[in-house]
Amino acid sequence: MRISSVKPFVHPDFPNLVYVEITTDEGVVGLGESYYFGSTVAHFINEFAGPSILGKDPLKREEISKSLTTYVGYNSSGVETRARSAIDIALWDIAGKIANKPIYELLGGKSSRPLRIYNTCAGKEYMRKSNQSSKSWGLDNESSEYEDLKAFMNDAGTLAQELLTEGVTAMKIWPFDLFAEKNWGSEISSTDLKAGLLPIQKIRDAVGDRMDIMVELHALWSPKAAKEIMIALKDFGIFWVEDPIYPDNLDELESLRGAGMPEIAHGETIASRKRVETLVKRNLIDVLTLDLSWCGGLTEGLQFAELAEANGVRIAPHDCTGPVGLTIGAHLSTSDENALIQETVRAAYRTWYPHLVEGIPQINGGTLVVGNEAGLGVKMREDFRKDIQTLRLAVNS
Ligand SMILES: [Mg+2]
Numbered sequence: 001m002r003i004s005s006v007k008p009f010v011h012p013d014f015p016n017l018v019y020v021e022i023t024t025d026e027g028v029v030g031l032g033e034s035y036y037f038g039s040t041v042a043h044f045i046n047e048f049a050g051p052s053i054l055g056k057d058p059l060k061r062e063e064i065s066k067s068l069t070t071y072v073g074y075n076s077s078g079v080e081t082r083a084r085s086a087i088d089i090a091l092w093d094i095a096g097k098i099a100n101k102p103i104y105e106l107l108g109g110k111s112s113r114p115l116r117i118y119n120t121c122a123g124k125e126y127m128r129k130s131n132q133s134s135k136s137w138g139l140d141n142e143s144s145e146y147e148d149l150k151a152f153m154n155d156a157g158t159l160a161q162e163l164l165t166e167g168v169t170a171m172k173i174w175p176f177d178l179f180a181e182k183n184w185g186s187e188i189s190s191t192d193l194k195a196g197l198l199p200i201q202k203i204r205d206a207v208g209d210r211m212d213i214m215v216e217l218h219a220l221w222s223p224k225a226a227k228e229i230m231i232a233l234k235d236f237g238i239f240w241v242e243d244p245i246y247p248d249n250l251d252e253l254e255s256l257r258g259a260g261m262p263e264i265a266h267g268e269t270i271a272s273r274k275r276v277e278t279l280v281k282r283n284l285i286d287v288l289t290l291d292l293s294w295c296g297g298l299t300e301g302l303q304f305a306e307l308a309e310a311n312g313v314r315i316a317p318h319d320c321t322g323p324v325g326l327t328i329g330a331h332l333s334t335s336d337e338n339a340l341i342q343e344t345v346r347a348a349y350r351t352w353y354p355h356l357v358e359g360i361p362q363i364n365g366g367t368l369v370v371g372n373e374a375g376l377g378v379k380m381r382e383d384f385r386k387d388i389q390t391l392r393l394a395v396n397s
Helices: 038-053 061-067 079-099 148-166 190-210 223-236 250-254 273-281 298-310 323-335 382-386
Strands: 003-010 017-024 029-035 115-120 170-173 212-216 240-242 264-266 342-344 362-364 367-369
Touching (some): 003 038, 038 061, 061 079, 115 212, 190 212, 190 223, 250 273, 273 298
Parallel strands (some): 115 170, 115 342, 170 212
Antiparallel strands (some): 115 367
């Protein structure tokens, strides 16, 4: 069997998402996805990645991954790696379809326990376009349903109660980001520190310890400011602090470790196996939040997961991107005994994800269940495909 076409797609309403459809000469079709500046990734697929894999055996994923590892951009989640990630996910979809098994079966089957989820408290328009900043939070949206970002900023206690009613016992919020935007996160005033703690206090007042709280810092802070925030969070029994700093300098990350400090989750933007190895071997993180649509795909992500497990670090695959990203992450976390929890975003899952694809894993209360369809189990909806923009149509053999 050979790869006969590679088509990238970008929908004008979701410009940060890119899809890639790979077809074989025997008519098997695989779907992949990546996220962030979708058309830029699509151009790279059309220009290089697509043509270079035509005629190859789709089951030779390692070989294809190596052939798409570029001289520049190979060790970051830049355009080249995002393209490689989307292609790799599509190849796993093809592999599952050929074997007539869901991907998690190819990974060894379901683990012995239900897959717990947490809710990332974003809104429906969150980060649909452009770069990560409060300008892309979609706060202009006037609806209130599933506007969990507005809810955590204004009334986090009620939001926590609502999530508990649904059976969701963990939530992620980012109440400090706006303050970081004042001065590129170089320092935090005591007033802002107190204001950032307020939603967390409201959650504890409303539901006590029944809700696990993740505090996302989006790598916006200097090590000094991040440390002040993390020390202030010590009293709140935080489940984890995510991406406190850009860990370019690992000694800075080390300065945030220590007795009583909140655990650190990190890794969604990492695409270097060596970097993962260093982080887990030096005990710099507690949870690896890998993103398979950014790190080089499932083929690379499995290497990351293996390194994490061997060094006592749990994994928690990233979402807050798109429905295929959630699904491939769920295949991994469903099959991996070392998966701590799976990220989900109910504002996306219940509103726009189902308009793009069908077959997304089911959220049942506080758990996620992946179906038993062959491959990913997810396919693009025909009505979504109709108005999709195809960038320079197929790369056909
Ligand atoms: Mg994150």
